[in-house]
Amino acid sequence: MVKEPDVHLMKHYNDVVNYIDRAQKKNENLLDFAGRAVRAENKKRLTSKIEGVEAHLTDLENLMNESIIDFYSKHFKPKELVDDNETLHQDSFVLRYFPNIARDWFHNTGENQNYAEKLKEFGKLKGKCLVLGSGASRLAYDLAELNPELEVVATDLNYLALHIAEKINRGEQLELHHLPRYPISSDKICIKLKSEKKTSLSNLHFINCDFREIQFQTMSFDYVLAPWFFDVIEIPLEVSLSRVNSFLKSEGKMIYWGPYSFQEYGEEVEYTPEEVSEISLESGFKKIDSRIDEFPYLVDPFNAQSRMEKLFWGVYEKNKHYKLEEIRRTYKKTPDWILDHSQVIPLDQDILNRKQVYDLYNQIYQEIDGKVTLKSLSKEIAKKLGMEPAQIKALLELHFEKVYQDLISS
Numbered sequence: 001m002v003k004e005p006d007v008h009l010m011k012h013y014n015d016v017v018n019y020i021d022r023a024q025k026k027n028e029n030l031l032d033f034a035g036r037a038v039r040a041e042n043k044k045r046l047t048s049k050i051e052g053v054e055a056h057l058t059d060l061e062n063l064m065n066e067s068i069i070d071f072y073s074k075h076f077k078p079k080e081l082v083d084d085n086e087t088l089h090q091d092s093f094v095l096r097y098f099p100n101i102a103r104d105w106f107h108n109t110g111e112n113q114n115y116a117e118k119l120k121e122f123g124k125l126k127g128k129c130l131v132l133g134s135g136a137s138r139l140a141y142d143l144a145e146l147n148p149e150l151e152v153v154a155t156d157l158n159y160l161a162l163h164i165a166e167k168i169n170r171g172e173q174l175e176l177h178h179l180p181r182y183p184i185s186s187d188k189i190c191i192k193l194k195s196e197k198k199t200s201l202s203n204l205h206f207i208n209c210d211f212r213e214i215q216f217q218t219m220s221f222d223y224v225l226a227p228w229f230f231d232v233i234e235i236p237l238e239v240s241l242s243r244v245n246s247f248l249k250s251e252g253k254m255i256y257w258g259p260y261s262f263q264e265y266g267e268e269v270e271y272t273p274e275e276v277s278e279i280s281l282e283s284g285f286k287k288i289d290s291r292i293d294e295f296p297y298l299v300d301p302f303n304a305q306s307r308m309e310k311l312f313w314g315v316y317e318k319n320k321h322y323k324l325e326e327i328r329r330t331y332k333k334t335p336d337w338i339l340d341h342s343q344v345i346p347l348d349q350d351i352l353n354r355k356q357v358y359d360l361y362n363q364i365y366q367e368i369d370g371k372v373t374l375k376s377l378s379k380e381i382a383k384k385l386g387m388e389p390a391q392i393k394a395l396l397e398l399h400f401e402k403v404y405q406d407l408i409s410s
């Protein structure tokens with residue numbers, strides 16, 4: 001497997017460590033959202049969950065080359081890699097990807113195989129196929145198995161999911177702890193699962209990468225599949241599609257399925273199915289097929305909840321070639337001086353505003369030495385800035401309140 005630095009794995013590892021730490025502290029004085037002490041059953045449940053996450057951590061250590069973990073543990077403190085916005089709110093991030101791994105290799109519900117079946121409508125596939133955001137890569141595996149003349153390249157940002165897929169493709173059987181989101185009974189809070197034994201396929205390859213950055217050779221793939229993918233990528237749809245365009249051979253096919261509403265990143269980037277098709281046409285594709293289908297989603301025999309998902313299914317053929325350089329330039333958000341490193345960074349109002357804010361916070365945090373109070377800090381900063389201490393105190397109170405709220409809401 002080609003792999004980039006293990007920062008994502010370490011981020012995950014640190015999330016797990018932090019989760020256990022916080023959950024243990026929380027469990028010492030567990031209150032519900034109305035501030036009442038919780039029932040003994042809930043306390044027991046959280047204890048089982050912590051044990052489950054600890055077992056998950058041990059799974060990780062067993063799965064990974066321990067020296068990597070040791071290396072990072074020595075060089076990074078857990079909090080350094082954690083992005084507060086993403087991880088501190090809920091425990092869900094810690095285990096977010098896990099239902100996909102369990103569904104792909106451990107539950108044997110056949111859910112992901114539905115998509116491989118659906119792709120049979122294109123007949124026997126040959127050539128090279130890129131799977132974007134392949135996650136635990138069961139679909140990529142099934143495709144490679146069904147189409148021996150197809151070279152399948154599974155790509156994802158999540159190192160662990162790919163690592164698991166790679167081990168399974170080497171014929172290994174894995175044992176992992178699984179924590180269903182809504183356990184069907186109190187003895188199913190944490191379950192040890194064993195993966196299926198699979199035959200090793202030589203036409204399946206893995207690349208751990210960020211789709212927003214990876215540069216594949218232009219015109220090198222016959223198919224690009226994007227299962228449940230474009231809606232999670234934080235770049236405009238037309239940029240994603242133009243990137244896919246540049247990797248595809250002439251008349252190569254792009255097949256996308258997943259939610260057609262991209263609202264996670266704001267209402268301004270919500271699309272209807274017709275708009276997805278229109279943007280595809282503008283990004284050098286001809287529409288072959290587009291429809292709405294319904295599939296079961298993340299069915300888990302140990303979970304008391306599951307859902308049917310209505311989703312967009314679109315098949316497009318490349319009819320115009322885009323060069324990567326062109327794509328970057330059409331990405332309006334990126335100014336020329338970021339693309340062309342010999343240009344000066346303009347000292348415009350946006351940069352000046354940023355500079356002021358960072359300078360201010362820099363000064364504030366420099367003063368915090370474990371001895372200052374909010375009162376003395378406000379006085380000191382106000383003196384430096386020629387402002388009223390009361391004004392600064394109100395600002396700092398708000399700022400630290402937010403920092404503190406973010407921490408306890410985890």
Ligand SMILES: C[S@@+](CC[C@H](N)C(=O)[O-])C[C@H]1O[C@@H](n2cnc3c(N)ncnc32)[C@H](O)[C@@H]1O
Binds near residue numbers: 161211212227228232
């Ligand atoms: C909604 S999941 C879908 C996973 C899989 N295709 C499936 O159907 O179960 C989206 C996947 O995209 C991956 N992903 C998110 N951002 C990515 C990026 N910038 N580059 C590569 N993969 C990314 C995530 O790690 C995740 O596995």
